[in-house]
Amino acid sequence: MDDPRTTEPRLTSLSHGGGCGCKIAPGVLTGLLRGTRMLPVPDELLVGIETSDDAAVYQLNDHQALVATTDFFMPIVDDPLDFGRIAATNAISDVYAMGATPIMALSLVGMPINTLSSETIAKILEGGAMACRDAGIPIAGGHTIDSVEAIYGLVALGIMDPAHVKRNSGARPGDVLILGKPLGVGIMSAALKKGALGDAGYAQMIAATTRLNKAGPDLARLPGAHAMTDVTGFGLGGHALEMARGSGCDLVLDWAAVPLLAGVSDLASAGYITGASGRNWASYGGDVRLSEAITDIDRAVLTDPQTSGGLLVAIAEQDVESAMAIFADHGFAEATVIGRAVEGTGQLVVR
Known part of the structure; x- marks a missing residue:
């Protein structure tokens, strides 16, 4: 029987665009969001979608605000461990960009399970876990689907003093x-x-x-x-x-x-x-x-x-x-x- 580690395709061959290059172009995104009706914004939502900021910020009390963001994409490299590390580091970055300290993450996983070996997928997840350990946070859960393209990322949550947003x-x-x-x-x-x-x-x-x-x-x-x-x-x-x-x-x-x-x-x-x-x-x-x-x-x-x-x-x-x-x-x-x-x-x- 063939060894899946030698027969499975390169990760980047499964993605039509890698890393943050997968993002929908700014002009197209603006058109998609135009006319979207939102509920009235509560006073506690200090940062929302109004200026295309890096994360949402919700004030909990006078000295604490919750920062929430998500980011995921297709492979930018072929090494699965490196791909997981890059994707997780990128997602956590939005928390730091608001001036917050990350507290936990949730995994977002879409994998072609009949194309990639369990070993490869496990290495992607381990790469993400490595980045989270470096940030000092746990991966507290997540969601998985069977996908045509390999997709990995995080929901990242952080905490901060609202005075420093x-x-x-x-x-x-x-x-x-x-x-x-x-x-x-x-x-x-x-x-x-x-x-x-x-x-x-x-x-x-x-x-x-x-x-x-x-x-x-x-x-x-x-x-x-x-x-x-x-x-x-x-x-x-x-x-x-x-x-x-x-x-x-x-x-x-x-x-x-x-x-x-x-x-x-x-x-x-x-x-x-x-x-x-x-x-x-x-x-x-x-x-x-x-x-x-x-x-x-x-x-x-x-x-x-x-x-x-x-x-x-x-x-x-x-x-x-x-x-x-x-x-x-x-x-x-x-x-x-x-x-x-x-x-x-x-x-x-x-x-």
Whole structure:
């Protein structure tokens, strides 16, 4: 009898798009949600869907608020343990992006049980459990289905003081923008799927996507931290634009300062660009002003879908040094000042 470990397909061959590149494009999502009727929003719901924020926040009492989010996607890598770790890390990141501390998670599992071996599926779940152990939280339950494509993710719950909630809509003119992780995960995943990503590149990609954004709660307690989000499927361009729109000011990015994973520029120049990058630009490019110095390759990196990407923080000048120290203390040596918030009408400027 054939060994299923040698006959079953590569995980990425089962997915039409991997990681956060699976997200429905922003413009399409806006159309789907338009006209959706919601119940009246209770006063206790501090953060809902109004500014496309990272998680919902519900106030329990004067000093506690519950943070709830969910995220799941198809494989971005072929190693099942790595896939589980990446998917779980990505889901938990939304809790950190609100400034909260995670407390537990529920698994969301859809697997082609007649295509993948039990061993492979178990490794995906173990990878997710590894990420949750790193975050110090239990997986308290979940739901499973038999699916055509492999799908894995979490419902992640957190707790925080409502006084420290960090929305993606609080940036103020004069704020400094800090990005916690380098860009390029989508480009690397495109290269991986075509067999063009070497061992060093793969190791770099896994290190980035499995690093929990634990700096979030400490950053949220800084008095000058006005807005925070994590950069995921809509790319730096999309998530920065959401911050600009929600805040009612313009964000100006210094493209030369934006950190990239090693080798990403060369991979993008060689054509390893995801389809999601183009869909992202088609959805929101009309509200992005690019200087003449920005090339087509730069634009592809700007819109590159990040899976388990870094935190983007808008913070007052006087707290920048403290914020950089917090990032460093949590292992984010690549955190970089990439621009500023200025007076404006909710647009993104890249120069």
